Amino acid sequence: MSQPFARMTGLFKTYDMGAAKIRALNGVDLDIEAGSLSVIMGPSGSGKSTLLHLLGGLDRPSNGQIEVGAQALDKMDENALALYRRKTVGFIFQSFNLLPSMTAVDNVALPMRFARIPRRQRYEQALKLLERVGLADRAYHRPTQLSGGQQQRVAVARSLANDPKLILADEPTGNLDLSSGASIMRLLADLHRSGRTVVVVTHDARMTHFATQTVHLIDGQVVTEKEYEAALEMLIAEEEEL
Amino acid sequence: MASFELIATIFENLGRRKARVALTAMGVVIGTAAVVVLVSLGIGLQRSATAELGSIGSLTQIQVYPGYGESGPGMVMRAAPGGGGGGGATDQKLLTSEALQELSALPGVVAVIPQEYSQAGGMISFEGLEGYSSIIGIGTNDLGDMGLTAETGTLELRHSTAVIGHRVPENFFDPRQRFEQERPEPPDLMGKQLVLTLEKWEGDGSQSGPTRKVIQLRVIGIIAEARAEADYSIYVPLDDITAINEWVLGRRISRAKEGYSSVLVQVEDVSQALEVADLITELGYQAYTPQSFIQSANRIFLILQAVFGGIGAISLLVAAIGIANTMTMAILERTREIGLLKAIGATNQDVLSIFLGEAAGIGFIGGIGGVLIGWIGGQVINVLAMAFLVGQATEGGPPPSIAIHTPLWLSLFALVFATLIGLLSGLYPALRAATLVPVTALKYE
Numbered sequence A: 001m002s003q004p005f006a007r008m009t010g011l012f013k014t015y016d017m018g019a020a021k022i023r024a025l026n027g028v029d030l031d032i033e034a035g036s037l038s039v040i041m042g043p044s045g046s047g048k049s050t051l052l053h054l055l056g057g058l059d060r061p062s063n064g065q066i067e068v069g070a071q072a073l074d075k076m077d078e079n080a081l082a083l084y085r086r087k088t089v090g091f092i093f094q095s096f097n098l099l100p101s102m103t104a105v106d107n108v109a110l111p112m113r114f115a116r117i118p119r120r121q122r123y124e125q126a127l128k129l130l131e132r133v134g135l136a137d138r139a140y141h142r143p144t145q146l147s148g149g150q151q152q153r154v155a156v157a158r159s160l161a162n163d164p165k166l167i168l169a170d171e172p173t174g175n176l177d178l179s180s181g182a183s184i185m186r187l188l189a190d191l192h193r194s195g196r197t198v199v200v201v202t203h204d205a206r207m208t209h210f211a212t213q214t215v216h217l218i219d220g221q222v223v224t225e226k227e228y229e230a231a232l233e234m235l236i237a238e239e240e241e242l
Numbered sequence B: 001m002a003s004f005e006l007i008a009t010i011f012e013n014l015g016r017r018k019a020r021v022a023l024t025a026m027g028v029v030i031g032t033a034a035v036v037v038l039v040s041l042g043i044g045l046q047r048s049a050t051a052e053l054g055s056i057g058s059l060t061q062i063q064v065y066p067g068y069g070e071s072g073p074g075m076v077m078r079a080a081p082g083g084g085g086g087g088g089a090t091d092q093k094l095l096t097s098e099a100l101q102e103l104s105a106l107p108g109v110v111a112v113i114p115q116e117y118s119q120a121g122g123m124i125s126f127e128g129l130e131g132y133s134s135i136i137g138i139g140t141n142d143l144g145d146m147g148l149t150a151e152t153g154t155l156e157l158r159h160s161t162a163v164i165g166h167r168v169p170e171n172f173f174d175p176r177q178r179f180e181q182e183r184p185e186p187p188d189l190m191g192k193q194l195v196l197t198l199e200k201w202e203g204d205g206s207q208s209g210p211t212r213k214v215i216q217l218r219v220i221g222i223i224a225e226a227r228a229e230a231d232y233s234i235y236v237p238l239d240d241i242t243a244i245n246e247w248v249l250g251r252r253i254s255r256a257k258e259g260y261s262s263v264l265v266q267v268e269d270v271s272q273a274l275e276v277a278d279l280i281t282e283l284g285y286q287a288y289t290p291q292s293f294i295q296s297a298n299r300i301f302l303i304l305q306a307v308f309g310g311i312g313a314i315s316l317l318v319a320a321i322g323i324a325n326t327m328t329m330a331i332l333e334r335t336r337e338i339g340l341l342k343a344i345g346a347t348n349q350d351v352l353s354i355f356l357g358e359a360a361g362i363g364f365i366g367g368i369g370g371v372l373i374g375w376i377g378g379q380v381i382n383v384l385a386m387a388f389l390v391g392q393a394t395e396g397g398p399p400p401s402i403a404i405h406t407p408l409w410l411s412l413f414a415l416v417f418a419t420l421i422g423l424l425s426g427l428y429p430a431l432r433a434a435t436l437v438p439v440t441a442l443k444y445e
């Protein structure tokens, strides 16, 4: 088998909280194939966001290796990591993270500014991307003038600004109603179909339906589906006891 | 990142958040305005103090009298040594023409002006009024050499003319007037003819009365208030006084042998007066300078400088702290935004240059506002203070001259200062935020 697009080996992320040590990731080994659509599932606090942040170069592992497209993220310096985030990754957050003072098109054009793309070209491209997510008529609205679903579509357009190979989405529908969520799912599925590698943290069955790979996380470790079901049942039982 | 792109981004960003920028800039405006007003007040007070002290022309003047050696009197004598001509101790230093040259060669000396008082008692009359002022013959054609300025007319003396001090007209009174009557307005003497009646007693005084001589003097100028002897004096050409004194003595006076009774030495700067006076004393003459006055004036200058330097420094510090505080808060609350910028590919330098640029921009905008408000505030205080002082001013006293003064350099300095403080106070929070791990910045509450 050929080299996967991304490979994580023995990945640890620990937080020192005084006396207690929190293991957000507790030895993760995971491959992500190029052009795949991976869905990461897990109860709250199981380390899904942490995993996505490491994959997106937004944070560094405490231990272990993480390689994306033959680049070793754990060995990169600050600038190289910034370049990796700029060129290779498009990140979609649960809370959109649009800059409130900027219009939709400003927000979408922003990543291209750091890529030193001339202003005119930036805005042409940003408008095209907004058209692609169906928001051409909202280009000059501010985030506060948009619905949650529309804001998340702007965020999807922004993630595509520098034409990244890897799209990472952390519970992108978590703050959305069902139908808005569905349109985001369709957009992500489209991105996968157009050849990008997509990793989504979600519980939404409509996404798992498109998935080429489903990853189950429990307590910072990747587990099989069977183990996952068992762990979930235990969690539910614990909650009922309370 | 191209610097043009950076500047465009900075101003776009500032423009997008007008309300927030205005709020942050307010801190800068207040600090800068405080500095501008306080320092302007200091400068204004110092200027008016300088004007008041500087108007006392005698601060740059040294009064020189002949030296009489060890045996000579320590006291100042008004009259020249008696008519004996020569005689006395050999170490006598007379103010001869030669001595005048010696004095003018001293460093810092700009003028050496012989002065001679009238040796005859004299009454001055004008249109039925009588006045008694000292009449001084002055060895210069231009009283401007003495650091005096004209209020009206000219200070250039010619034969049979007089230039009078600011308060001389006030010394004229009506001899027929009774005590309880109010004094008349001082006469306007400019261009008028004064009649000087001189008296001398001849021989052993056995005669029935004094011999009289009448001289006409035309007033060709009035000296602006000098707060010195000049205010109460009538100046005439030296030759005219020599003629009077020769009449009194009944013989000719030789300046080469007898010298002058006193000489006024004018130095360039107040600070040189004491030094030059010492040099003149070393040469064997008697030199008098209002030195205790100069020393206390210097002390006042020093205190003024210290007080306003201190106030300026404190207000600078307070302004800097205020600016740093608002800037720090403004950047801290944008930590999440910085996290997002890093998440979409901004390097630390990208973030730093944008946020520092914005901090400097806010400093600059606030600086402009502060300079404007400080300047306007100063003008308002000026108007109010003037109105107050005019109301308080005593009758006949000098007009109030305390004024806030904002020089251009202060405005420019305040603007540069505000920009720099904005930049510097943005440095720490921006650097801190820019070097945060993106996730940490994004999670910042």
Ligand SMILES: Nc1ncnc2c1ncn2[C@@H]1O[C@H](COP(=O)(O)OP(=O)(O)O)[C@@H](O)[C@H]1O
Residues within 6 Å of the ligand: A015, A017, A022, A023, A024, A042, A043, A044, A045, A046, A047, A048, A049, A050, A051
């Ligand atoms: N900055 C942090 N400091 C301390 N603990 C953290 C931090 N970030 C995450 N954690 C902990 O790491 C664990 C995994 O977090 P996360 O990846 O956000 O979970 P998920 O996204 O699956 O809900 C949780 O227990 C969380 O409390």
Ligand SMILES: [Mg+2]
Residues within 6 Å of the ligand: A048, A049, A050, A170
């Ligand atoms: Mg999460």
